[in-house]
Amino acid sequence: MHKQEVTIYDVAREAKVSMATVSRVVNGNNNVRKETRERVEAVIKKLHYQPNAVAQGLASKKTTTVGLIVPDLTNLYFAELSKGIDDIALLYKYNIIISSIENRLMKEDQVIQSLLNKQVDGVIYMSNRLPDEAAEAFNRTNTPVVLAGTKDSRENFPSVTIDYKKADTEALNLLYNDDKRKLAIVVGDDEAVVNSENRIPAYKQFIADHDDLDQEYIYTDVRDYSDGYNLYTKLQKDGIDGVIVTRDSVAVGILNSAMDAGKSVPNDLEIVTASATQIASVVRPALTTIKQPLYDMGAVAMRMLTKLMNNEEVDDTHIVLPYELVKKQSTLNQ
Amino acid sequence: MHKQEVTIYDVAREAKVSMATVSRVVNGNNNVRKETRERVEAVIKKLHYQPNAVAQGLASKKTTTVGLIVPDLTNLYFAELSKGIDDIALLYKYNIIISSIENRLMKEDQVIQSLLNKQVDGVIYMSNRLPDEAAEAFNRTNTPVVLAGTKDSRENFPSVTIDYKKADTEALNLLYNDDKRKLAIVVGDDEAVVNSENRIPAYKQFIADHDDLDQEYIYTDVRDYSDGYNLYTKLQKDGIDGVIVTRDSVAVGILNSAMDAGKSVPNDLEIVTASATQIASVVRPALTTIKQPLYDMGAVAMRMLTKLMNNEEVDDTHIVLPYELVKKQSTLNQ
DNA sequence: GTGAAAGCGCTAACAC
DNA sequence: GTGTTAGCGCTTTCAC
Numbered sequence: 143m144h145k146q147e148v149t150i151y152d153v154a155r156e157a158k159v160s161m162a163t164v165s166r167v168v169n170g171n172n173n174v175r176k177e178t179r180e181r182v183e184a185v186i187k188k189l190h191y192q193p194n195a196v197a198q199g200l201a202s203k204k205t206t207t208v209g210l211i212v213p214d215l216t217n218l219y220f221a222e223l224s225k226g227i228d229d230i231a232l233l234y235k236y237n238i239i240i241s242s243i244e245n246r247l248m249k250e251d252q253v254i255q256s257l258l259n260k261q262v263d264g265v266i267y268m269s270n271r272l273p274d275e276a277a278e279a280f281n282r283t284n285t286p287v288v289l290a291g292t293k294d295s296r297e298n299f300p301s302v303t304i305d306y307k308k309a310d311t312e313a314l315n316l317l318y319n320d321d322k323r324k325l326a327i328v329v330g331d332d333e334a335v336v337n338s339e340n341r342i343p344a345y346k347q348f349i350a351d352h353d354d355l356d357q358e359y360i361y362t363d364v365r366d367y368s369d370g371y372n373l374y375t376k377l378q379k380d381g382i383d384g385v386i387v388t389r390d391s392v393a394v395g396i397l398n399s400a401m402d403a404g405k406s407v408p409n410d411l412e413i414v415t416a417s418a419t420q421i422a423s424v425v426r427p428a429l430t431t432i433k434q435p436l437y438d439m440g441a442v443a444m445r446m447l448t449k450l451m452n453n454e455e456v457d458d459t460h461i462v463l464p465y466e467l468v469k470k471q472s473t474l475n476q
Numbered sequence: 477m478h479k480q481e482v483t484i485y486d487v488a489r490e491a492k493v494s495m496a497t498v499s500r501v502v503n504g505n506n507n508v509r510k511e512t513r514e515r516v517e518a519v520i521k522k523l524h525y526q527p528n529a530v531a532q533g534l535a536s537k538k539t540t541t542v543g544l545i546v547p548d549l550t551n552l553y554f555a556e557l558s559k560g561i562d563d564i565a566l567l568y569k570y571n572i573i574i575s576s577i578e579n580r581l582m583k584e585d586q587v588i589q590s591l592l593n594k595q596v597d598g599v600i601y602m603s604n605r606l607p608d609e610a611a612e613a614f615n616r617t618n619t620p621v622v623l624a625g626t627k628d629s630r631e632n633f634p635s636v637t638i639d640y641k642k643a644d645t646e647a648l649n650l651l652y653n654d655d656k657r658k659l660a661i662v663v664g665d666d667e668a669v670v671n672s673e674n675r676i677p678a679y680k681q682f683i684a685d686h687d688d689l690d691q692e693y694i695y696t697d698v699r700d701y702s703d704g705y706n707l708y709t710k711l712q713k714d715g716i717d718g719v720i721v722t723r724d725s726v727a728v729g730i731l732n733s734a735m736d737a738g739k740s741v742p743n744d745l746e747i748v749t750a751s752a753t754q755i756a757s758v759v760r761p762a763l764t765t766i767k768q769p770l771y772d773m774g775a776v777a778m779r780m781l782t783k784l785m786n787n788e789e790v791d792d793t794h795i796v797l798p799y800e801l802v803k804k805q806s807t808l809n810q
Numbered sequence: 811g812t813g814a815a816a817g818c819g820c821t822a823a824c825a826c
Numbered sequence: 827g828t829g830t831t832a833g834c835g836c837t838t839t840c841a842c
Binding site for chain 4: 199
Binding site: 149150151161162165168169193194195196197198199200201202203 | 820
């Protein structure tokens with residue numbers, strides 16, 4: 143913080159009105175005579191008065207700040223969600239406090255508590271798991287929370303997602319129609335609700351539904367580019383010829399590893415990835431993707447949060463946005 | 477904001493001490509008898525008391541919050557800088573308010589003013605330009621500012637950078653030694669100080685220093701992947717055989733465009749890019765890069781900011797970190 | 811070692 | 827339409 147030069151009191155004195163009137167002018171309250179308003183505005187300009195948002199926050203119990211909880215800033219998936227959030231936040235004049243939680247310095251619930259202590263008006267939660275302690279902390283304070291691109295198992299919290307089951311099934315169908323019969327799924331965190339209750343069940347169902355697919359190949363804990371790169375050996379050993387990957391960087395790792403091994407993508411191995419961030423489209427062959435509307439998901443989540451913060455009615459608290467299966471060069475697309 | 481359940485006053489009453497004593501306990505002040513401290517701590521735990529950071533901020537004039545000003549969250553260059561900042565901020569228990577400014581909804585100085593009104597204790601500025609109005613706003617409030625990965629022309633503000641001139645010269649030398657004689661530089665914003673006063677002058681100097689290089693090829697306003705992709709036609713027409721590119725996504729665009737045109741990188745065209753984000757390393761051929769220590773730059777900038785916010789002495793306010801020229805497949809490296 | 815009290819800068823009744 | 831006043835929840839002198 144710094145020297146507070148000009149306060150509302152200075153403006154009031156200079157404009158020969160009370161603090162209340164200055165406050166009204168600052169907050170656009172109509173109960174001010176035009177003439178008075180203009181006089182106050184002139185003084186504000188003259189004195190370079192800027193309201194102290196901390197004092198406003200304490201007095202009004204609104205900070206016009208929302209918290210963002212995100213695993214990793216450098217993951218484009220979250221960055222693109224965040225961009226959608228940020229734009230809508232700006233539109234509604236909210237600031238954003240961002241907290242990344244994949245850092246082991248502080249436990250997640252401590253990070254959340256610190257955010258809550260700052261009296262944020264609401265939170266957007268993007269991590270793929272929502273621990274019980276986190277849920278409790280949110281409930282204890284009545285701070286509205288919206289999940290963006292993730293779900294909690296009991297659907298207690300509002301969320302903005304896509305239909306992961308449908309998307310994965312469609313992707314698996316694409317592989318199947320290309321005559322691939324050793325289909326695998328590669329996920330990062332198999333305890334994330336999106337995976338454990340959506341993607342993986344959809345995969346299992348697909349295997350069960352097809353007589354000529356008899357074995358499940360589920361690879362978990364594959365989290366980044368090099369994990370993906372290293373996984374390829376195993377995929378090859380298992381004879382996998384078609385794979386859906388939940389993270390773009392992992393998919394690119396598998397792709398590069400296959401290429402480096404002299405294999406052909408898509409002939410030897412078809413790959414579908416599930417985020418459609420920039421990295422998936424600039425590699426060659428470009429990756430076929432389940433294109434999630436990440437920017438929109440963030441924007442819609444933030445818009446919903448603004449309503450919740452204003453105690454407005456929200457008709458649908460579990461919004462499912464459309465995805466698109468974009469066929470590129472990592473699948474045959476017969 | 478939300479219902480404030482438990483205040484410092486509740487704790488004081490329950491523990492039969494004054495608010496002052498509770499405050500001392502909360503803030504780790506030693507002037508409390510051990511017995512009293514333990515009693516207060518027990519009550520705090522029992523009541524789930526959490527201090528209201530807004531009230532603390534108003535009373536203490538410190539918010540333990542820093543502002544981050546960044547052009548675009550989805551640009552990995554800024555994301556990696558931010559990650560370094562975030563980790564150090566967490567270490568020193570600062571929260572981060574992030575403001576992206578490439579959005580046209582609000583003018584940059586309005587965004588900055590809104591950040592300043594929130595009484596942030598300091599700011600890290602990452603945009604490649606620092607407009608005068610922004611500089612004035614910072615100076616008016618005495619809020620410390622550190623520039624990360626960017627510079628202002630008068631070096632009025634502390635900064636953490638690399639030696640861009642040296643790096644570019646080294647990169648140009650690499651191209652030159654591979655017998656390339658039509659060397660170009662591609663930048664995004666030619667009015668950014670890093671470009672206008674470092675990279676471009678270094679390039680011009682290099683051309684001037686070599687008799688067999690007679691013409692300057694400076695391409696400006698090339699900002700993203702598709703700009704890069706489209707630029708290639710022009711590079712080809714101009715007969716360029718070696719290029720340094722300041723943005724990774726642009727470099728990848730040029731690369732893919734060249735490959736799609738059936739050209740060979742590095743034989744027909746050598747490319748050096750200047751950020752070394754993930755995107756530069758996963759494309760094939762992998763790009764030779766001026767590897768900037770982005771994470772470290774962010775971390776060092778944040779560390780410096782903590783000192784400035786504590787009015788500690790900072791011996792060197794213009795830190796230059798080492799870069800590394802990493803030779804990959806987009807150059808011949810003879 | 812502990813408490814009383816002022817005040818941080820603002821909002822929001824309420825009164826006029 | 828405008829002013830008065832009582833807080834918001836905390837920190838911080840200053841006494842004792």
